[in-house]
Amino acid sequence: xxxxxxxxxxxxxxxxxxxxxxxxxxxxxxxxxxxxxxxxxxxxxxxxxxxxxxxxxxxxxxxxxxxxxxxxxxxxxxxxxxxxxxxxxxxxxxxxxxxxxxxxxxxxxxxxxxxxxxxxxxxxxxxxxxxxxxxxxxxxxxxxxxxxxxxxxxxxxxxxxxxxxxxxxxxxxxxxxxxxxxxxxxxxxxxxxxxxxxxxxxxxxxxxxxxxxxxxxxxxxxxxxxxxxxxxxxxxxxxxxxxxxxxxxxxxxxxxxxxxxxxxxxxxxxxxxxxxxxx
Amino acid sequence: xxxxxxxxxxxxxxxxxxxxxxxxxxxxxxxxxxxxxxxxxxxxxxxxxxxxxxxxxxxxxxxxxxxxxxxxxxxxxxxxxxxxxxxxxxxxxxxxxxxxxxxxxxxxxxxxxxxxxxxxxxxxxxxxxxxxxxxxxxxxxxxxxxxxxxxxxxxxxxxxxxxxxxxxxxxxxxxxxxxxxxxxxxxxxxxxxxxxxxxxxxxxxxxxxxxxxxxxxxxxxxxxxxxxxxxxxxxxxxxxxxxxxxxxxxxxxxxxxxxxxxxxxxxxxxxxxxxxxxxxxxxxxxxxxxxxxxxxxxxxxxxxxxxxxxxx
Numbered sequence: 001x002x003x004x005x006x007x008x009x010x011x012x013x014x015x016x017x018x019x020x021x022x023x024x025x026x027x028x029x030x031x032x033x034x035x036x037x038x039x040x041x042x043x044x045x046x047x048x049x050x051x052x053x054x055x056x057x058x059x060x061x062x063x064x065x066x067x068x069x070x071x072x073x074x075x076x077x078x079x080x081x082x083x084x085x086x087x088x089x090x091x092x093x094x095x096x097x098x099x100x101x102x103x104x105x106x107x108x109x110x111x112x113x114x115x116x117x118x119x120x121x122x123x124x125x126x127x128x129x130x131x132x133x134x135x136x137x138x139x140x141x142x143x144x145x146x147x148x149x150x151x152x153x154x155x156x157x158x159x160x161x162x163x164x165x166x167x168x169x170x171x172x173x174x175x176x177x178x179x180x181x182x183x184x185x186x187x188x189x190x191x192x193x194x195x196x197x198x199x200x201x202x203x204x205x206x207x208x209x210x211x212x213x214x215x216x217x218x219x220x221x222x223x224x225x226x227x228x229x230x231x232x233x234x235x236x237x238x239x240x241x242x243x244x245x246x247x248x249x250x251x252x253x254x255x256x257x258x259x260x261x262x263x264x265x266x267x268x269x270x271x272x273x274x275x276x277x278x279x
Numbered sequence: 280x281x282x283x284x285x286x287x288x289x290x291x292x293x294x295x296x297x298x299x300x301x302x303x304x305x306x307x308x309x310x311x312x313x314x315x316x317x318x319x320x321x322x323x324x325x326x327x328x329x330x331x332x333x334x335x336x337x338x339x340x341x342x343x344x345x346x347x348x349x350x351x352x353x354x355x356x357x358x359x360x361x362x363x364x365x366x367x368x369x370x371x372x373x374x375x376x377x378x379x380x381x382x383x384x385x386x387x388x389x390x391x392x393x394x395x396x397x398x399x400x401x402x403x404x405x406x407x408x409x410x411x412x413x414x415x416x417x418x419x420x421x422x423x424x425x426x427x428x429x430x431x432x433x434x435x436x437x438x439x440x441x442x443x444x445x446x447x448x449x450x451x452x453x454x455x456x457x458x459x460x461x462x463x464x465x466x467x468x469x470x471x472x473x474x475x476x477x478x479x480x481x482x483x484x485x486x487x488x489x490x491x492x493x494x495x496x497x498x499x500x501x502x503x504x505x506x507x508x509x510x511x512x513x514x515x516x517x518x519x520x521x522x523x524x525x526x527x528x529x530x531x532x533x534x535x536x537x538x539x540x541x542x543x544x545x546x547x548x549x550x551x552x553x554x555x556x557x558x559x560x561x562x563x564x565x566x567x568x569x570x571x572x573x574x575x576x577x578x579x580x581x582x583x584x585x586x587x588x589x590x591x
Contacts, residue, residue, distance in 0.1 A: 015358055020388040028375050118372025122428065125336045126389040127362035277338045279299060 015127045021136035025110065026143065033144055040098050040148050041155040047089045048159040051082065072222040082165040083245040086156065091175050092240055095152045096182060100211050103145050103187030108203035110137045111268075112194030115278055124277050134195060134269045141187055149180035167245060175244040181257035182239040186211050188264035195268035198279070210235070235260060287314045289436055289467040290335060294344035297330050297491075304330040306491035307344065312469055317462055319478030319499075320471040322488035328471040329369055331488070332440055335469075336366055349436060362390060365429040369440035369471070371421050373413045379424050380409030386428045394432030401427045405453060418445045430457055437461055439470040443477055455481055476568075506567045507544035512554050513537055513561040522553055542567070 026033070063071055063079060078084025111134070114120045123133065153176025160167050190207025194200060217234035218241065221227035231237040238253035290312040297305040305327045312318045322328050333339045334346055337353035337360075346352060349363055373382065380398065387395035402409050407423040416424070422445045429437060437458070443451040458468055458481055472478045478485060479499055487495040497505070507528075514537045524532040528545035543550055543564065554562070 015362060015391050016389050017391060020385065024385045027381075028377060031376070117374070118368075118370065119374060121338075121368050121372065122386060123389065124338055125361060125364075125366045125368075126386060127358040127391075128389050129358045132358075274340075276299075276340060278333070279339070 019136055019139070021123070021128065021133065022140050022143070025137060025140035029106075029140070029144060033147060036098075036102050037148055037151045040095065040102075041151045043098060044090050044095055044152045045155040045159050047094055048086060048156045048165075049163055050089075051085050051165060052163050054085065069223040082160075082167045083171070083243070086160075086165075086167060086172075087175075087240065087243065087245050090152075090156060091179060091245065095179055096236075096239075099145065099148050099152070099179065099183040100186055102148060103141070103183045104190045104204055104207040104211065106144060107141055107187035107190035107207060108194045108200045110141060110194075111191065111272070112198050112203045113200035115198050116200055118278065121278055130273050130277075131269055134265070134272050138188070138191060138265050138268065141191055142184060145183045145187055146180055149176055149183060152176060152179060168248075171245050171248045174249040175240075177249065178239045178244050178254055178257070181254050181261070182235060185235055185257040185260040185264070186214070188261040188268075192264035192268040192271075196271035196275070198275070198277070288312065288347075289314050289349055290469060291347045292331070292334075292344065293346075295331070295334065295341055295346055296343035297327075297334060297339060298342045304491055305334070305341075305344075308488070308491060309493055310486065312467060314467055315462065315465060316484060317458060317468040317470070317482045319475075319482030319485040320469060320488065321473070321475055321478065321485055322471075323473050326488045327491040328473075328488060329440060330491075332366075332438055332469075332471060335438060336361065336364070362393070362432075363435045365432060365434035365437045367425045367429040367437075367439045367442050369444075371425045373416075373421055373424065375414060376412050378410050378412055379407060379416065379420070382413055382424065383409070383428055383431070387431065390432050397431040397433075398427060401431055405450060419447065419450070422446055423450070426454055426457070430461065433461070433464065433466070435466055437466055437468045437470075439468065441472055441477070442470055503566075505544065506571065507542055508547075508564045509567050509571075510541050510543045510547070510550065510564045511562060512539045512559055514539070515558040515560055518557055522556070523550070526550055526553055 079088050153173060157169060157172050160169070160172060186207055189210050190203045193206040194203030197203065214234045214236040217230040218236035221230040221234070221237065224230070231241050235257060238256045241253055242250040244250055288311055290310060292308050292310045295305050295308040296303070308327065308331060320328055320331070330339060334341055335348050335353055337357070340354065348356060349360060351360055353360060383398045384395065387393065387398065398409070405423045405426065407420060407427070426442065429439065443454050446454060462468055470478055470482065482499060484496065484498050485502060486493050517537055518534065518539060520532050520534045523529060523539060523541055526549045528543055529541050529550055531542040533540050541550070
């Protein structure tokens with residue numbers, strides 16, 4: 001009997017070892033991940049280094065002429081300081097924007113998007129539990145978001161060293177961690193909505209809505225008389241509210257981001273386990 | 280459905296119902312597939328074939344009724360159960376820059392490596408280039424990837440959704456050969472199709488599904504016998520349809536000028552005697568395609584509901 005006419009093997013119940021799904025996803029994603037990493041690192045590096053050509057005095061007088069509410073909403077009240085500059089350009093705007101575009105997109109696509117276009121049917125019908133699909137695919141999101149966040153942090157850290165900005169490397173690392181946690185939390189929301197519904201557009205919309213509302217809540221809070229509750233519920237405030245570039249890790253805020261990610265993953269695992277797939 | 284001991288039944292569904300919102304895709308489906316048989320599951324698109332298959336694979340959860348695959352429910356069996364099944368989807372969606380070989384290697388890893396040693400021989404047998412990127416593959420070549428991943432781990436149960444669609448006749452024969460070999464090795468094969476001729480050559484029993492229910496279940500030989508013959512008479516003069524309709528075993532009488540066509544099941548005696556009362560100039564009797572029989576089930580059932588008289 002030749003090798004391709006083996007008899008059926010009744011005892012065959014082999015299951016995967018290691019993290020085959022993570023490996024497969026990263027392999028599929030490697031090109032896009034490299035491009036995004038280079039782009040995010042370039043933008044962050046360029047903006048950080050522009051600090052040298054900024055005339056801080058001129059910047060300060062410009063800010064002085066703006067309405068107080070607008071200034072604090074934009075986070076420009078400290079733009080004259082190195083930490084303030086990095087917060088209002090790189091960490092408060094460009095990096096989260098780019099990372100969230102990437103993270104929400106991958107979070108919505110990695111289960112819901114690929115389920116919708118039928119790509120996951122073979123994986124679903126192989127000896128892989130639904131829980132495993134969810135945990136491995138979420139882990140793949142974590143890894144990719146981490147790669148982009150670490151790249152952002154390293155480039156800014158190198159720039160700070162190169163142009164000798166007065167920012168603590170410890171606080172910078174803390175802010176990089178915060179960026180990772182913010183992106184992960186909101187990407188996980190998109191991931192969870194996708195896992196629960198199987199609809200990429202709904203997942204993307206939900207993630208983007210949470211991101212925009214979080215940003216608006218954080219921006220509007222200082223302009224309102226009793227806006228503190230907005231900061232309390234905004235993931236964006238959890239990330240930057242306590243100024244990690246000056247004060248380092250904010251255990252409460254960063255912890256809240258971590259809890260949101262874990263909660264989203266739990267919701268994804270439970271809902272995905274219960275529903276019909278590919279409908 | 281019958282008294283077969285449960286150990287010999289590989290797939291059993293009883294009163295299986297599946298609803299999506301207000302649509303009832305399966306409406307009390309009863310099936311019983313015996314160990315070692317090749318079973319054909321026939322019906323047009325939308326009859327509930329893929330829904331049934333996806334319930335068997337735990338992609339869909341039944342609304343009501345029970346389902347058992349290899350002695351367990353698909354939900355309880357989980358990954359251990361799916362490890363014993365090979366599945367070929369009806370529509371294979373594959374994309375990406377990775378090659379066919381890489382995809383097959385990945386799928387084998389999901390089975391703990393089971394079947395990876397057969398990827399190359401099977402690819403050679405089906406003439407599939409494993410080094411080509413998946414997104415550039417033709418429909419036929421994608422189908423080959425699907426066939427390989429379904430067969431490579433020599434599963435106990437093969438569930439094939441339209442297995443030979445998109446393949447050229449030579450490869451169709453090759454796949455049919457693989458099904459026979461799998462059966463020879465002790466596997467049970469459950470294959471769906473909307474074309475009877477596709478399963479006719481290898482299936483021993485065939486079920487016909489319509490609107491989520493089994494409307495007929497028989498061995499292929501009986502189906503063939505019931506299919507009957509298409510009989511045509513040409514007479515010198517005009518004749519009345521009344522002379523032929525109502526005869527035993529005669530259906531679908533149609534008169535077109537001097538030509539009479541009808542469907543004969545069973546003995547032709549009464550028909551020939553009725554025809555002999557006129558001057559016959561030409562006649563023929565032809566075995567019907569099973570395809571036509573397959574349509575009968577639809578026509579009769581639809582007719583009974585008074586919706587349409589002919590689905591063709």
